Amino acid sequence: xxxxxxxxxxxxERTESTAPLSPPELTEAECRRCxxxxxxxxxxxxxxxxxxxxxxxxxxRRLPRADEDPDRPPKGRRRPKQLPGPPPExxxxxxxxx
Numbered sequence: 001x002x003x004x005x006x007x008x009x010x011x012x013e014r015t016e017s018t019a020p021l022s023p024p025e026l027t028e029a030e031c032r033r034c035x036x037x038x039x040x041x042x043x044x045x046x047x048x049x050x051x052x053x054x055x056x057x058x059x060x061r062r063l064p065r066a067d068e069d070p071d072r073p074p075k076g077r078r079r080p081k082q083l084p085g086p087p088p089e090x091x092x093x094x095x096x097x098x
Contacts, residue, residue: 021064 024041031038031045033052038045043060046053056063066072 021068025060027060 026039026041027043027045028037028039029043029045030036031047031050031052032054034047034050036047036049038047040046040054043058044054044056
């Protein structure tokens with residue numbers, strides 16, 4: 001069994017500004033594969049016709065970190081437990097033949 005790392009060995013938390021980012025800008029371009037006119041956010045595109053997607057690094061500004069997400073649950077909150085699925089249906093044995 002591998003021992004858990006202690007707090008001292010974990011990477012330091014970022015102390016950068018947590019000021020909210022400005023809203024994304026709607027941008028438009030032609031698909032590089034099929035030429036369809038597409039729209040994206042901040043220069044990041046995905047074509048619904050042929051499936052082409054540009055790399056995230058081609059965007060006009062950096063992507064937000066997880067701690068900058070306004071919909072992120074507060075620290076210490078765990079994911080809710082998933083409810084069990086429907087009960088399995090009983091197996092029906094084939095009727096004996098004549």
